Amino acid sequence: METILGLDLPTWWFLVIGGLITGYGVLDGFDLGAGSLHLFFNKEESRRLVLNAIGPVWDGNEVWLVIAGGALFAGFPLVYGVILSTFYIPFMLFLVALIFRAISIEFRSKEPWTWWRKMWDISYTVSSTAITLLLGLVLGNLIHGLPLNSQHEFTGNLLTFFNPYAILIAFTTLSLFMLHGAIYLVMKTENRLYAKLTVLVNNCSKFFILCFILTSMATLIYIPHMTHQFKDHPQLFILPMIAVFTLLNIKRNIDSRRYFTAFFYSCIITSCLLILFAVGLYPNIVLSTTDPANSISIYDAASSTKSLKIMLLIAAIGTPLVIGYSIFVFWTFRGKVKLTDMSY
Amino acid sequence: MPSVEILSRVQFAFTIAFHYIYPPLSIGLGLCLVIMEGLYLKTGKLLYKEITKFWIKIFALIFGIGVATGIVMEFEFGTNWATYSHYVGDIFGSALAAEGIFAFAMESAFLGVLLFGWDRVHKAVHYFSTIMVAFGSALSALWIVIANSWQQTPAGYRIEGHALGARAVVTDFWEMVYNPSSIDRYAHVIIGSFLAGSFLVMSVAAWYILKKRFEAHAQAMFKVGLSVAVIAALMQLFTGHRSAHYVSKYQPAKLAAMEGHYDSLSVADMYIVGWVNNKTETTTGIKIPGGLSFLTHGSFSAPVEGLRATPPQDRPGAVNFVFQTYHIMISIGVTLIGLTLLALLLLWKKKLFEQRWLMIIFAWAVLLPQIANQMGWYAAEVGRQPWVVYKLLRTSDALSRKVTADQVMFSLILFTLVYVLLFALFLYLLNRKIQHGPDISGSKRDDDHDQYYPNNLENLPA
Numbered sequence: 001m002e003t004i005l006g007l008d009l010p011t012w013w014f015l016v017i018g019g020l021i022t023g024y025g026v027l028d029g030f031d032l033g034a035g036s037l038h039l040f041f042n043k044e045e046s047r048r049l050v051l052n053a054i055g056p057v058w059d060g061n062e063v064w065l066v067i068a069g070g071a072l073f074a075g076f077p078l079v080y081g082v083i084l085s086t087f088y089i090p091f092m093l094f095l096v097a098l099i100f101r102a103i104s105i106e107f108r109s110k111e112p113w114t115w116w117r118k119m120w121d122i123s124y125t126v127s128s129t130a131i132t133l134l135l136g137l138v139l140g141n142l143i144h145g146l147p148l149n150s151q152h153e154f155t156g157n158l159l160t161f162f163n164p165y166a167i168l169i170a171f172t173t174l175s176l177f178m179l180h181g182a183i184y185l186v187m188k189t190e191n192r193l194y195a196k197l198t199v200l201v202n203n204c205s206k207f208f209i210l211c212f213i214l215t216s217m218a219t220l221i222y223i224p225h226m227t228h229q230f231k232d233h234p235q236l237f238i239l240p241m242i243a244v245f246t247l248l249n250i251k252r253n254i255d256s257r258r259y260f261t262a263f264f265y266s267c268i269i270t271s272c273l274l275i276l277f278a279v280g281l282y283p284n285i286v287l288s289t290t291d292p293a294n295s296i297s298i299y300d301a302a303s304s305t306k307s308l309k310i311m312l313l314i315a316a317i318g319t320p321l322v323i324g325y326s327i328f329v330f331w332t333f334r335g336k337v338k339l340t341d342m343s344y
Numbered sequence: 345m346p347s348v349e350i351l352s353r354v355q356f357a358f359t360i361a362f363h364y365i366y367p368p369l370s371i372g373l374g375l376c377l378v379i380m381e382g383l384y385l386k387t388g389k390l391l392y393k394e395i396t397k398f399w400i401k402i403f404a405l406i407f408g409i410g411v412a413t414g415i416v417m418e419f420e421f422g423t424n425w426a427t428y429s430h431y432v433g434d435i436f437g438s439a440l441a442a443e444g445i446f447a448f449a450m451e452s453a454f455l456g457v458l459l460f461g462w463d464r465v466h467k468a469v470h471y472f473s474t475i476m477v478a479f480g481s482a483l484s485a486l487w488i489v490i491a492n493s494w495q496q497t498p499a500g501y502r503i504e505g506h507a508l509g510a511r512a513v514v515t516d517f518w519e520m521v522y523n524p525s526s527i528d529r530y531a532h533v534i535i536g537s538f539l540a541g542s543f544l545v546m547s548v549a550a551w552y553i554l555k556k557r558f559e560a561h562a563q564a565m566f567k568v569g570l571s572v573a574v575i576a577a578l579m580q581l582f583t584g585h586r587s588a589h590y591v592s593k594y595q596p597a598k599l600a601a602m603e604g605h606y607d608s609l610s611v612a613d614m615y616i617v618g619w620v621n622n623k624t625e626t627t628t629g630i631k632i633p634g635g636l637s638f639l640t641h642g643s644f645s646a647p648v649e650g651l652r653a654t655p656p657q658d659r660p661g662a663v664n665f666v667f668q669t670y671h672i673m674i675s676i677g678v679t680l681i682g683l684t685l686l687a688l689l690l691l692w693k694k695k696l697f698e699q700r701w702l703m704i705i706f707a708w709a710v711l712l713p714q715i716a717n718q719m720g721w722y723a724a725e726v727g728r729q730p731w732v733v734y735k736l737l738r739t740s741d742a743l744s745r746k747v748t749a750d751q752v753m754f755s756l757i758l759f760t761l762v763y764v765l766l767f768a769l770f771l772y773l774l775n776r777k778i779q780h781g782p783d784i785s786g787s788k789r790d791d792d793h794d795q796y797y798p799n800n801l802e803n804l805p806a
Contacts, residue, residue, distance in 0.1 A: 052460075055456070055459075055460060056456030056457070056459070056460045056461075057456060059408075059411065059452045059455060059456065060449070060452045060453040060456060062411070062415075062452070063444065063448055063449045063452045063453075065415070066414075066415060066418060066444045066448055067441065067444035067445050067448070067449065069415075069418050069419065069444075070418065070437065070440040070441035070442075070443065070444040070445075071441050071444075073418075073421065073422065073429060073433055073436070073437035073440055073441065074433060074434075074437030074438045074440065074441040075437070076433075077429050077430045077431075077432075077433020077434065077437055077511070078430050078433075080421075080422045080426075080429050080430075080433060080437070081422050081425075081426025081427065081429040081430050081433075081744065082426065083422065084419060084421075084422025084423040084426065084429075085422060085423055085424070085426040085744035085745075085746055085747050086746065088423050088744075088747050088751050088755070089751060089754070089755075091419055091422075091423055092423065092754070092755040092758060095415065095416050095419055096758055096759075096762055098412060098415055099412040099413070099416070099762055099766065100762075102408055102409075102411065102412040103408070103409070103412065103766065103769065106404070106405065106408045107769060107773060110773050110776065111776075153745065153746050154746055303433055303434040303437070303438075303513075304434050304504075304513040304514060306513070306514050306515070306517075307434040307435075307438055307513065307514045310438060310514065310517050311438050311441060314438070314441065314442050314445060314446075315445065318442075318445030318446055318449075319445070321445075321446070321449070321450075322445060322449040322453075325449055325450060325453035325454070326453060328453065328457075329453050329454075329456050329457065332456075332457055332461055332464055332465055333456070333460065333461075333464065340460075340462075340463060341783070342397075342459060342460055342462060343460070
């Protein structure tokens, strides 16, 4: 098989998709988290400020989901079909939540009535939270593995998805995004809202630390296959070490009110957890709980060598562009949020 | 309960038809925005800035719904059409991924600057963002049309594996991208989009003129819209002809269905209006002798293949449906040419804005390009049946094997409810924005603001 820098093409594409999903987690993670926290703000002005803090960037952040989806479709079409059709109902709910979230943000400011704004505020928080929980649930099930038959077909039902481990992962994802969002918001606000957010950030960090510890223990005890890679490649232990180190640093930076640094660390921990997940799965993408031989590996699912090569080239040209646009937008809208006549 | 196949097809048709209202509007409006803001930078007139700001707000509303409903389409390939996804992932997936990374990222990022960046970035940077958003939305359409065109006229691939495990694999990327119908279909779609956007601009402007509100602004908007629409309507005649030519060459059964021809004819007539009886396989209507031969081959006596040349199981079933949608599209296309030329003539004679009857027509004419776009899409997609990938993969084989009718019924009901709500909200908010009109009260402040900036591009500091 063809290799580039010692890695074969499916592995490269696995890295690309992993990178895109990580980008999505880091970027949309904070605005989804901001959405989950939205109802904690009571005053109309506070709600407008936190909404406008994500205003210019949330759409661009969501692009990473579209690109990651397209990349999975293109690189591992078999997996794309299996995952999406297996999680049919969760993904349909996810899509409806995405629609509601987009329109909540867009429509809220269009009328001054209290009931109108309250309705979209609730819709915004519920949909943001639902998106996060559903993504976490799918992720949890992928870590846990699915009952697949020898045709790579799912043999369970809707209840299969609601195993305790997947639910735990769903809540861990929620706690992570809420913390990530709170830190982002505290960076972007000032005065009273800032004071309120400092309290919120502390509570979120406690919630996340609790979930983090529970998830770590549950994974070590119940999901032994996630640690197989570590036995063969002890150098990978650096990853959980970074995770723990980052976690402690987030707490320390929050306590000493260095929020920009704390935000940097919450980006790192989001990436780190997703990388741990990817390392645990590799070289499989969908694990079978019935028989390991029924799992779908990147080699079973990969597109043709030619297609992967073309797409690696597309990714190599496109990714720097996407990152460039993101930096341009974040730089343009740097600093604390101010309300203007074009604000939400 | 209907079968999974029927439900999945209905769901896909419904969700894409709804989605297809918005991107063409974004593309057409994007071009109008580039012209409006360009006029502002060139002349320095605040009026142009005010109409640009007004239309950017409407653009954002349309774009937002376009994105939300577009993500649904991307996921549906996997949820409802898993076998299809596996079959075409190598090809369709790469076009979709290219769309996301090259086009969608560009439009979304720069839209933020467009909306919130007025006081944050230099005028030139803002204008650059407007151009990038317009360019990005047209580029999005390019990749999507390429992906769809490959399904119509597959090229640059070979088939690996067999039966349900088979898949198409890229052998030549550029041959796949420039498959026989990509360019013609893209030109046709993009010009249809220009028509959709420009007619929206003219519709709103005409309504203001009728109501005697924002008249200076409305006339300026109308002229921008008309300048796009005149050129687009005339060009559509050309791209339509090119499209008919490719269909006759690569999908003869579709063309036969569009014109309701069952028998192969040495000289094929073209119907202006007509009715196809699917049962008796006969077509009646008013026709131009030799018209179809001329349209497809440039000669009034060239032979055209009929539906009976294709085995019954391989030809589209809903012939009358394809016939009607195709003919409605053409009739509207001709109407749009007449309307825009008439408006141009009256504008030249400086009498346009006094013609109340014409303004009433233009206020409603926004629906025409929309209907034509929908009809054209239906004719193209239903005409391709029973194939999802022409002559390679049947729609009935493309389904997700493990998805049940109950699940699809659930999602179909869910989407119907959500989309009805979404459409009602869209119309409501669009109406509110139109009622509100451009912000002229802000002129004073903008005046002050503008003193600190040069009024046109020539005076910009290096």
